[in-house]
Amino acid sequence: MHGADRREGTVPPGHLDRTPLSDQVRGILLDHLARGRWQPGQRIVERQVAAELGVSQAPVREALRDLRSMRLVEFSPHRGTRVCDLTPGRLCQVYPVRGALERLAAELALPRLAGDVRALEDHATGMRRAAAERDVDAQVRHGVAFHREIVRASGNAALSPSWESLAAELWTRLSLTRVRTALHENAEDHEPIIEAFRRRDPDVGRLLQLHILAYAHEPIGAP
Template sequence: MTETQPLPRLTLSRQIRDALVRRIVSGELQPGERLIETRIAESYGTSQAPVREALRELETIGLVETKPRRGTFVRHFIQQTLRESYVVRAALEEAATRLALPSGTLPFDALRADVAALHDAARRGDVQAVGAASVSFHRHVIDAAHNELLKNAWEALQIEARTAATLVAVEPDLDEVANEHEELLNVLLSGDLDAACQLTRDHQWHYADLPHDAHGRTRL
């Protein structure tokens, strides 16, 4: 592995995780390549503990796999793994919207605060803060559905880790991410259930980067 500058102690495992995501998505770390904890720890000037935590998180979102007595390896088809998660997430968040909007349980003040945090983070170029505010926004909608099975399924997707990985892999325009959430907030405020459900689906399918949208139309 190439030598890397040591990282600050703060959120070290998260920084290692994001650095590995970049290297995996860019192809620097190839599918099937073994990730050796001691070498990664040495390259970042740290102990193996934060490396182990970072690898464990990457395994939960399907970017690496651990084989007994053999080690941890970069998985094949990682793009497909990320895409599939957003298709499932779209269905869950549409269902949450369909439950929460008519019931009047959406916490609009909290959603407005999340959108404000997104715009602030985007102005600062703070990718991590954009991810956190985005997850907070969508979690508020999930919670407002008051459906524990739906919530548990959503949480099982490891939303925080997948969102961070996507932001690292896709490198979207952060202002556009903030604007997308403001558009979601506005359609929820309008009370138009069909429009809110459609936009919720499209928002997640956009990040799935599939050749067609949520309605089967071919993307240009």
């Protein structure tokens, strides 16, 4: 999606690669939620989204079902689909689950990576560049890709869908804009993780888990 399309909340017809279409739509809806296109309580009109994306309503409906399972939107017969309140307290409920999943992913990935951290280093470089340019979009993109690479390297086919269901892009953006806003600090925080994978540190899973929990400053269970 081009920058102008992101700002206006529209996507040119034919932009989506349509495989799988509902996943593409879900990603775009998550991006819109993260950017605040829809405020808490505001209705997301299925027909309008489908028209903007140049698709039928079926993949939009499926994507919205996924967002309901993530507790990002709620549906009622009389009020339609409306955005939930995405508070820092919600972030503090999601991040312990994400931390546990990534701890397992790191432990599984450690022998598979065998000290090869080139992909992680590339994303860390992207985060540092984004911090220097005050580019939140790039910081989110490289930050999520860094963690997704660890999940991918775990080689566990059941782990990845569970991790993706936590909407890492959305919560990372909310964390960086509402809770932990120092982009340079965010970039630097990933260096110890890279070093732990490089030296094949058996405690890398715990290190990664603590790293994730540090991005939710409110006490666990906050409203």
